[in-house]
Amino acid sequence: MKPTLSIVKIGGAFLEEPGLVESFTEAFTALKGLKLxxxxxxxxxxxxxHxxxxxxxxxxxxxxxxxASLEVAVMVYGGWANKTLVARLQAMGCNALGLSGADANLIRARKRPAGDIDYGFVGDIESVNVPAVSALLEAGFVPAFCALTHDGQGQLLNTNADTIAADLAAGLSQRYATRLLYCFEKAGVLEDIANPSSVIPRIDRAAYDQLRAEGKIAAGMLxxxxxxxxxxxxxxxxVFIGAPEMLRPGHHIHTEIRL
Structure with a gap:
């Protein structure tokens, strides 16, 4: 049987307020088993x-x-955000190791070709170095990835953190029973954005298509x-979407995504 691995993605907004980062790092540190x-x-x-x-x-x-935006991304993602989070996790006794995709060639990407929209220095992931990430996990480290990858030719690339989490989970599913948890400020995907209690327990493709057609899912949730x-x-x-409390045992308010 494959060992279980939890891949947790957290939005940068949680780093802005001490109370939020503390509640998240406590819940993440208490999460049992292998994790990144x-x-x-x-x-x-x-x-x-600005x-x-x-x-x-x-x-x-x-x-x-x-x-210019790439320079800002490197400063914030690879610097302030990553090291602030790693320091907080270390204070909780979680042996986190701050990483970008360039470190140890962990995540290789290519610059997205310009089409109707030119995204600039944005990376589309080509490969995850599964043996290297596994070695870090099995050595007792908790990898903490920022939203930066590289192309193998010296170019850093801004890469969507949700995509990084999904591709890490998919690649590592070769060796582990993976579960992917997207943590953000709400308890899950909401039926009514104005009602924080309207959490949708499960969403499959049919439900997703209906919610999108009704205009209930838009912007960053897409x-x-x-x-x-x-x-x-x-x-x-x-795959789950919800607040950091869903990392704690016995907490059942979240949205599960199913095919």
Whole structure:
């Protein structure tokens, strides 16, 4: 039987408030078994961009990354966000190791070709170095990935953190029974965005198509759910969306994504 591995993605907004980062790091540290973390940092990157006179651009929940925006992403994702989170986890007794896709050639990507939209220095993942990530896990480390990959030719690439989490979960499903957990500020996917209690317990493709047609799913949730379905198709065992409390035993308020 394959050992269980939990891949947890956390939004960068949780790093902005001490109470939120503390509650998340406590829940993540208490999570039993092998685990790894993927984090964002978009909110702080947007704030820093404004301070530097760089106007951020986002299309359908995905960030346009020109050369100036890439510098900001590297500073925030690979620097402030990653090391702040690693330090907090170490304070909780969780032996986290901060990483980008370039470290140990862990995640290789290619620059997205320009089409109707030129996303700039945005990476589409080509491969996950499963043996190297497995070696870190089995050595007792908890990998903490920021939203940066590389092309193997010296170019860093901004890569959607949800996609990184999904591709890590899919690749590592070769060796582990993987479950993917997307943590954000709400308790799950909501039927009514104005009602925080309207959590949808399960969403399959048919339900997703209906919710999208009704306009109940939009903006940043669209690419997140797309990644969820792709992960399941590639062998990930379970996928959940919810607040960090869903990491705790016995907590059942979240949304499960099914094919």
């Amino acid at each position: 973390l993927v984090h964002g940092g978009g909110k702080r990157a947007t704030e820093l961009s 301070r530097m006179g760089i106007e951020p651009r986002v299309v359908d929940g995905r960030r346009i990354t020109d050369s 690419p997140k759910l797309h990644n969820c379905f792709q992960a399941l198709e590639k062998g990930v065992g379970q």
